[in-house]
Amino acid sequence: MKTKITEMFGIEHPIIQGGMHHVGFAELAAAVSNAGGLGTITGLTQGTPEKLANEIARCKDMTDKPFAVNLTFLPSLTPPDYPGLVKAIIDGGVPVVETAGRNPAEYLPALKDAGIKVIHKCTSVRHSLKAQSIGCDAVSVDGFECGGHPGEDDIPNFILLPRAADELKIPFVASGGMADARSLVAAMALGAEGMNMGTRFIATQDAPVHQNVKEAIVNATELDTRLIMRSLTNTERVLNNEAVERLMEKEKALGDKLRFEDILDEVAGVYPKIMHEGTMEAGAWSCGMVAGLVNDIPTVDELITGIMSEADAIINSRLSNF
Numbered sequence: 282m283k284t285k286i287t288e289m290f291g292i293e294h295p296i297i298q299g300g301m302h303h304v305g306f307a308e309l310a311a312a313v314s315n316a317g318g319l320g321t322i323t324g325l326t327q328g329t330p331e332k333l334a335n336e337i338a339r340c341k342d343m344t345d346k347p348f349a350v351n352l353t354f355l356p357s358l359t360p361p362d363y364p365g366l367v368k369a370i371i372d373g374g375v376p377v378v379e380t381a382g383r384n385p386a387e388y389l390p391a392l393k394d395a396g397i398k399v400i401h402k403c404t405s406v407r408h409s410l411k412a413q414s415i416g417c418d419a420v421s422v423d424g425f426e427c428g429g430h431p432g433e434d435d436i437p438n439f440i441l442l443p444r445a446a447d448e449l450k451i452p453f454v455a456s457g458g459m460a461d462a463r464s465l466v467a468a469m470a471l472g473a474e475g476m477n478m479g480t481r482f483i484a485t486q487d488a489p490v491h492q493n494v495k496e497a498i499v500n501a502t503e504l505d506t507r508l509i510m511r512s513l514t515n516t517e518r519v520l521n522n523e524a525v526e527r528l529m530e531k532e533k534a535l536g537d538k539l540r541f542e543d544i545l546d547e548v549a550g551v552y553p554k555i556m557h558e559g560t561m562e563a564g565a566w567s568c569g570m571v572a573g574l575v576n577d578i579p580t581v582d583e584l585i586t587g588i589m590s591e592a593d594a595i596i597n598s599r600l601s602n603f
Protein backbone atom coordinates (compact mmCIF):
# COMPACT_ATOMS: atom_id res chain seq x y z
CA MET A 282 0.00 0.00 0.00
CA LYS A 283 1.45 3.34 -1.10
CA THR A 284 0.50 6.46 0.87
CA LYS A 285 2.11 9.83 1.53
CA ILE A 286 3.51 8.33 4.75
CA THR A 287 5.06 5.24 3.13
CA GLU A 288 6.63 7.51 0.50
CA MET A 289 7.89 10.05 3.05
CA PHE A 290 9.53 7.46 5.32
CA GLY A 291 10.56 4.94 2.64
CA ILE A 292 8.58 2.08 4.19
CA GLU A 293 6.42 -0.65 2.66
CA HIS A 294 3.32 -0.50 4.90
CA PRO A 295 1.70 2.58 6.50
CA ILE A 296 2.10 1.21 10.03
CA ILE A 297 4.20 2.93 12.70
CA GLN A 298 5.15 1.70 16.17
CA GLY A 299 4.96 4.65 18.56
CA GLY A 300 7.72 5.30 21.08
CA MET A 301 7.04 3.47 24.35
CA HIS A 302 8.97 3.90 27.58
CA HIS A 303 10.84 0.68 28.48
CA VAL A 304 9.25 -1.13 25.51
CA GLY A 305 10.72 0.60 22.47
CA PHE A 306 14.13 -1.05 22.43
CA ALA A 307 16.09 -2.05 19.32
CA GLU A 308 14.50 -5.54 19.24
CA LEU A 309 10.96 -4.20 18.75
CA ALA A 310 11.94 -1.30 16.48
CA ALA A 311 13.91 -3.64 14.21
CA ALA A 312 11.12 -6.24 14.12
CA VAL A 313 8.58 -3.60 13.02
CA SER A 314 10.91 -2.15 10.40
CA ASN A 315 11.87 -5.60 9.10
CA ALA A 316 8.16 -6.34 8.69
CA GLY A 317 7.82 -3.27 6.46
CA GLY A 318 6.52 -0.76 9.04
CA LEU A 319 8.41 1.96 10.90
CA GLY A 320 9.82 0.83 14.26
CA THR A 321 10.75 3.35 16.95
CA ILE A 322 13.40 3.36 19.69
CA THR A 323 12.36 5.39 22.74
CA GLY A 324 15.10 7.95 23.36
CA LEU A 325 14.38 8.81 26.99
CA THR A 326 14.39 5.16 28.08
CA GLN A 327 18.07 5.10 27.11
CA GLY A 328 18.64 8.26 29.13
CA THR A 329 22.11 9.31 27.98
CA PRO A 330 23.37 10.14 24.47
CA GLU A 331 25.98 7.36 24.77
CA LYS A 332 23.37 4.71 25.57
CA LEU A 333 21.08 5.98 22.81
CA ALA A 334 23.96 5.86 20.30
CA ASN A 335 24.57 2.26 21.36
CA GLU A 336 20.88 1.35 20.97
CA ILE A 337 20.78 2.92 17.50
CA ALA A 338 23.86 0.89 16.54
CA ARG A 339 22.22 -2.29 17.90
CA CYS A 340 19.12 -1.57 15.83
CA LYS A 341 21.21 -1.05 12.72
CA ASP A 342 22.77 -4.48 13.32
CA MET A 343 19.26 -5.97 13.30
CA THR A 344 17.74 -4.15 10.32
CA ASP A 345 18.80 -2.28 7.21
CA LYS A 346 15.33 -0.72 6.92
CA PRO A 347 14.44 2.81 8.11
CA PHE A 348 13.54 3.21 11.80
CA ALA A 349 12.75 6.16 14.07
CA VAL A 350 13.75 7.47 17.48
CA ASN A 351 11.12 8.98 19.79
CA LEU A 352 12.01 12.15 21.66
CA THR A 353 9.47 12.96 24.36
CA PHE A 354 9.76 16.46 25.79
CA LEU A 355 8.55 16.42 29.37
CA PRO A 356 8.52 19.23 31.91
CA SER A 357 11.29 18.33 34.34
CA LEU A 358 13.36 19.95 37.06
CA THR A 359 16.45 18.15 35.77
CA PRO A 360 15.82 17.84 32.02
CA PRO A 361 17.52 15.06 30.05
CA ASP A 362 20.42 16.04 27.80
CA TYR A 363 18.19 16.75 24.79
CA PRO A 364 20.94 18.38 22.67
CA GLY A 365 23.13 15.31 23.31
CA LEU A 366 20.27 12.93 22.40
CA VAL A 367 19.61 14.89 19.19
CA LYS A 368 23.31 14.67 18.32
CA ALA A 369 23.28 10.90 18.89
CA ILE A 370 20.30 10.62 16.53
CA ILE A 371 22.00 12.70 13.83
CA ASP A 372 25.38 10.99 14.21
CA GLY A 373 23.62 7.60 14.16
CA GLY A 374 22.07 8.36 10.75
CA VAL A 375 18.50 7.84 11.97
CA PRO A 376 16.11 8.94 9.17
CA VAL A 377 12.97 9.71 11.23
CA VAL A 378 12.26 11.28 14.62
CA GLU A 379 8.93 11.05 16.43
CA THR A 380 8.60 14.02 18.78
CA ALA A 381 6.00 14.20 21.52
CA GLY A 382 5.13 16.31 24.54
CA ARG A 383 6.14 19.94 24.24
CA ASN A 384 6.71 21.91 21.04
CA PRO A 385 9.90 20.53 19.39
CA ALA A 386 10.75 23.83 17.59
CA GLU A 387 14.09 24.25 19.38
CA TYR A 388 15.48 21.03 17.87
CA LEU A 389 13.88 21.17 14.42
CA PRO A 390 16.64 23.15 12.65
CA ALA A 391 19.32 20.63 13.65
CA LEU A 392 17.13 17.66 12.69
CA LYS A 393 16.03 19.20 9.37
CA ASP A 394 19.59 20.24 8.47
CA ALA A 395 20.55 16.58 8.88
CA GLY A 396 17.76 15.56 6.45
CA ILE A 397 15.74 13.86 9.20
CA LYS A 398 11.95 13.66 8.79
CA VAL A 399 10.03 14.74 11.89
CA ILE A 400 6.61 13.39 12.82
CA HIS A 401 5.14 15.14 15.85
CA LYS A 402 2.61 13.28 17.99
CA CYS A 403 -0.16 15.43 19.40
CA THR A 404 -3.70 15.15 20.69
CA SER A 405 -5.48 18.13 19.16
CA VAL A 406 -6.04 19.91 15.85
CA ARG A 407 -4.51 23.14 17.22
CA HIS A 408 -1.30 21.39 18.23
CA SER A 409 -1.21 19.62 14.85
CA LEU A 410 -1.50 22.98 13.09
CA LYS A 411 1.28 24.36 15.28
CA ALA A 412 3.47 21.38 14.34
CA GLN A 413 2.74 22.07 10.67
CA SER A 414 3.55 25.77 11.05
CA ILE A 415 6.96 25.15 12.66
CA GLY A 416 7.97 22.77 9.85
CA CYS A 417 7.21 19.24 11.03
CA ASP A 418 6.86 16.87 8.07
CA ALA A 419 3.91 14.89 9.41
CA VAL A 420 1.74 14.49 12.49
CA SER A 421 0.61 11.50 14.51
CA VAL A 422 -2.89 12.42 15.69
CA ASP A 423 -3.43 10.72 19.04
CA GLY A 424 -7.11 10.36 19.99
CA PHE A 425 -8.67 10.15 23.45
CA GLU A 426 -8.65 6.34 23.22
CA CYS A 427 -4.86 6.18 23.25
CA GLY A 428 -2.61 4.55 25.80
CA GLY A 429 -0.34 7.09 27.48
CA HIS A 430 -1.10 10.81 27.49
CA PRO A 431 -4.32 11.72 25.63
CA GLY A 432 -4.12 15.41 26.58
CA GLU A 433 -7.02 17.23 28.19
CA ASP A 434 -9.51 17.72 25.32
CA ASP A 435 -11.00 14.19 25.32
CA ILE A 436 -11.79 14.08 21.60
CA PRO A 437 -11.99 10.52 20.22
CA ASN A 438 -10.61 9.65 16.80
CA PHE A 439 -13.95 9.48 14.99
CA ILE A 440 -14.11 13.26 15.41
CA LEU A 441 -10.42 14.15 15.72
CA LEU A 442 -9.21 12.50 12.50
CA PRO A 443 -11.70 14.10 10.08
CA ARG A 444 -11.15 17.43 11.88
CA ALA A 445 -7.41 17.02 11.30
CA ALA A 446 -8.05 16.07 7.66
CA ASP A 447 -10.11 19.23 7.17
CA GLU A 448 -7.38 21.49 8.54
CA LEU A 449 -3.97 19.98 7.84
CA LYS A 450 -1.88 20.21 4.69
CA ILE A 451 0.86 17.84 5.88
CA PRO A 452 0.06 14.11 6.03
CA PHE A 453 -0.96 12.49 9.32
CA VAL A 454 -1.35 9.03 10.77
CA ALA A 455 -4.10 7.94 13.15
CA SER A 456 -2.93 7.00 16.62
CA GLY A 457 -4.88 5.64 19.59
CA GLY A 458 -7.22 2.68 19.47
CA MET A 459 -5.61 1.16 16.37
CA ALA A 460 -5.28 -2.63 16.45
CA ASP A 461 -6.01 -4.33 13.16
CA ALA A 462 -6.96 -4.04 9.49
CA ARG A 463 -10.33 -2.53 10.39
CA SER A 464 -8.55 0.26 12.26
CA LEU A 465 -6.24 0.91 9.31
CA VAL A 466 -8.98 1.05 6.68
CA ALA A 467 -11.22 3.20 8.91
CA ALA A 468 -8.33 5.58 9.66
CA MET A 469 -7.62 5.95 5.94
CA ALA A 470 -11.33 6.59 5.28
CA LEU A 471 -11.23 9.38 7.87
CA GLY A 472 -8.31 11.05 6.10
CA ALA A 473 -5.19 9.51 7.65
CA GLU A 474 -2.28 8.21 5.56
CA GLY A 475 -1.52 5.33 7.92
CA MET A 476 -1.71 4.31 11.56
CA ASN A 477 0.43 4.37 14.68
CA MET A 478 0.04 1.63 17.29
CA GLY A 479 1.35 1.38 20.83
CA THR A 480 -0.52 -1.09 23.04
CA ARG A 481 -1.04 -3.63 20.19
CA PHE A 482 2.72 -3.87 19.59
CA ILE A 483 3.42 -4.65 23.26
CA ALA A 484 1.44 -7.89 22.97
CA THR A 485 3.79 -9.38 20.37
CA GLN A 486 6.47 -12.02 20.67
CA ASP A 487 9.11 -9.50 19.62
CA ALA A 488 8.34 -6.89 22.31
CA PRO A 489 11.22 -7.13 24.82
CA VAL A 490 8.97 -7.00 27.90
CA HIS A 491 7.91 -9.57 30.49
CA GLN A 492 5.30 -12.14 29.44
CA ASN A 493 3.04 -10.90 32.29
CA VAL A 494 2.70 -7.52 30.53
CA LYS A 495 1.61 -9.15 27.27
CA GLU A 496 -0.87 -11.40 29.10
CA ALA A 497 -2.27 -8.44 31.06
CA ILE A 498 -3.12 -6.76 27.74
CA VAL A 499 -4.65 -9.93 26.29
CA ASN A 500 -6.73 -10.44 29.45
CA ALA A 501 -7.90 -6.81 29.65
CA THR A 502 -11.13 -5.54 28.11
CA GLU A 503 -11.92 -2.08 26.77
CA LEU A 504 -13.40 -1.29 30.21
CA ASP A 505 -10.16 -1.81 32.11
CA THR A 506 -8.23 1.43 31.55
CA ARG A 507 -8.40 4.47 33.84
CA LEU A 508 -7.44 8.12 33.46
CA ILE A 509 -5.07 9.34 36.16
CA MET A 510 -3.33 12.64 37.01
CA ARG A 511 -6.15 14.72 35.52
CA SER A 512 -5.92 17.34 38.29
CA LEU A 513 -2.20 17.73 37.52
CA THR A 514 -3.07 18.47 33.85
CA ASN A 515 -0.95 15.46 32.98
CA THR A 516 -3.68 12.94 32.21
CA GLU A 517 -2.49 9.43 31.51
CA ARG A 518 -4.49 6.41 30.36
CA VAL A 519 -3.28 3.35 32.27
CA LEU A 520 -4.38 -0.23 32.88
CA ASN A 521 -6.28 -0.53 36.15
CA ASN A 522 -4.55 -2.40 38.99
CA GLU A 523 -4.13 -2.12 42.78
CA ALA A 524 -1.64 0.74 42.50
CA VAL A 525 -3.98 2.68 40.18
CA GLU A 526 -6.90 2.20 42.57
CA ARG A 527 -4.73 3.45 45.46
CA LEU A 528 -3.68 6.44 43.38
CA MET A 529 -7.29 7.23 42.47
CA GLU A 530 -8.28 7.09 46.15
CA LYS A 531 -5.63 9.75 46.84
CA GLU A 532 -6.94 11.82 43.93
CA LYS A 533 -10.45 11.58 45.34
CA ALA A 534 -9.33 12.50 48.85
CA LEU A 535 -7.03 15.38 47.90
CA GLY A 536 -8.88 16.82 44.89
CA ASP A 537 -7.17 19.89 43.49
CA LYS A 538 -4.67 19.81 46.37
CA LEU A 539 -3.02 16.69 44.93
CA ARG A 540 0.67 17.19 44.20
CA PHE A 541 2.94 14.94 42.17
CA GLU A 542 4.82 14.06 45.39
CA ASP A 543 1.63 12.46 46.78
CA ILE A 544 1.62 9.76 44.10
CA LEU A 545 5.34 9.12 43.67
CA ASP A 546 5.00 5.52 44.95
CA GLU A 547 2.50 4.72 42.21
CA VAL A 548 4.16 6.46 39.25
CA ALA A 549 7.86 7.19 39.79
CA GLY A 550 10.39 4.68 38.47
CA VAL A 551 7.84 1.88 38.15
CA TYR A 552 8.35 1.00 34.48
CA PRO A 553 11.43 -1.25 34.86
CA LYS A 554 9.66 -3.28 37.57
CA ILE A 555 6.57 -3.75 35.41
CA MET A 556 8.06 -4.12 31.94
CA HIS A 557 11.15 -6.17 32.78
CA GLU A 558 10.38 -7.93 36.06
CA GLY A 559 6.67 -8.45 35.34
CA THR A 560 5.59 -7.13 38.76
CA MET A 561 2.24 -5.96 37.50
CA GLU A 562 1.06 -4.26 40.69
CA ALA A 563 4.23 -2.14 41.01
CA GLY A 564 2.55 0.99 39.68
CA ALA A 565 0.62 2.69 36.91
CA TRP A 566 1.57 1.92 33.32
CA SER A 567 0.20 3.28 30.06
CA CYS A 568 -2.26 1.11 28.17
CA GLY A 569 -4.92 1.92 25.59
CA MET A 570 -8.62 1.00 25.48
CA VAL A 571 -7.61 -1.01 22.44
CA ALA A 572 -6.55 -3.77 24.84
CA GLY A 573 -10.16 -4.90 24.39
CA LEU A 574 -9.32 -5.78 20.78
CA VAL A 575 -6.08 -7.63 21.56
CA ASN A 576 -6.60 -11.37 21.97
CA ASP A 577 -3.32 -12.93 20.89
CA ILE A 578 0.46 -12.57 21.02
CA PRO A 579 1.68 -12.94 17.42
CA THR A 580 5.11 -12.10 16.05
CA VAL A 581 5.35 -8.54 14.72
CA ASP A 582 5.74 -9.98 11.23
CA GLU A 583 2.54 -12.05 11.57
CA LEU A 584 0.71 -9.01 12.94
CA ILE A 585 1.74 -6.62 10.17
CA THR A 586 1.43 -9.14 7.33
CA GLY A 587 -2.02 -10.14 8.63
CA ILE A 588 -3.18 -6.53 8.89
CA MET A 589 -2.10 -5.75 5.33
CA SER A 590 -3.73 -8.80 3.75
CA GLU A 591 -6.94 -8.31 5.72
CA ALA A 592 -7.00 -4.61 4.80
CA ASP A 593 -6.80 -5.66 1.18
CA ALA A 594 -9.76 -8.02 1.69
CA ILE A 595 -11.81 -5.31 3.44
CA ILE A 596 -11.16 -2.77 0.70
CA ASN A 597 -11.44 -5.03 -2.31
CA SER A 598 -14.12 -7.48 -1.15
CA ARG A 599 -16.28 -6.18 1.66
CA LEU A 600 -16.38 -2.46 0.82
CA SER A 601 -16.40 -2.82 -2.95
CA ASN A 602 -19.42 -5.16 -2.73
CA PHE A 603 -21.72 -2.61 -1.15
Ligand SMILES: Cc1cc2nc3c(=O)[nH]c(=O)nc-3n(C[C@H](O)[C@H](O)[C@H](O)COP(=O)(O)O)c2cc1C
Pocket residue numbers: 298299300301302304323351353380381382402423426427428429430456457458459477478479480481566567568569570571
Ligand atom coordinates in the same frame (compact mmCIF):
# COMPACT_ATOMS: atom_id res chain seq x y z
C1 LIG B 1 3.44 1.42 27.76
C2 LIG B 1 3.40 2.66 26.91
C3 LIG B 1 4.42 3.59 27.01
C4 LIG B 1 4.40 4.74 26.22
N1 LIG B 1 5.46 5.62 26.31
C5 LIG B 1 5.50 6.69 25.47
C6 LIG B 1 6.63 7.57 25.47
O1 LIG B 1 7.58 7.40 26.24
N2 LIG B 1 6.61 8.62 24.60
C7 LIG B 1 5.57 8.84 23.74
O2 LIG B 1 5.62 9.78 22.96
N3 LIG B 1 4.48 8.03 23.73
C8 LIG B 1 4.43 6.96 24.56
N4 LIG B 1 3.36 6.11 24.51
C9 LIG B 1 2.26 6.37 23.52
C10 LIG B 1 2.44 5.54 22.24
O3 LIG B 1 3.57 5.91 21.52
C11 LIG B 1 1.22 5.67 21.32
O4 LIG B 1 1.06 7.03 20.95
C12 LIG B 1 -0.06 5.17 21.96
O5 LIG B 1 0.19 3.97 22.62
C13 LIG B 1 -1.15 4.99 20.92
O6 LIG B 1 -2.31 4.49 21.50
P1 LIG B 1 -2.67 2.91 21.56
O7 LIG B 1 -1.98 2.40 22.76
O8 LIG B 1 -4.15 2.92 21.68
O9 LIG B 1 -2.16 2.28 20.30
C14 LIG B 1 3.33 4.98 25.32
C15 LIG B 1 2.29 4.04 25.25
C16 LIG B 1 2.30 2.89 26.02
C17 LIG B 1 1.17 1.92 25.89
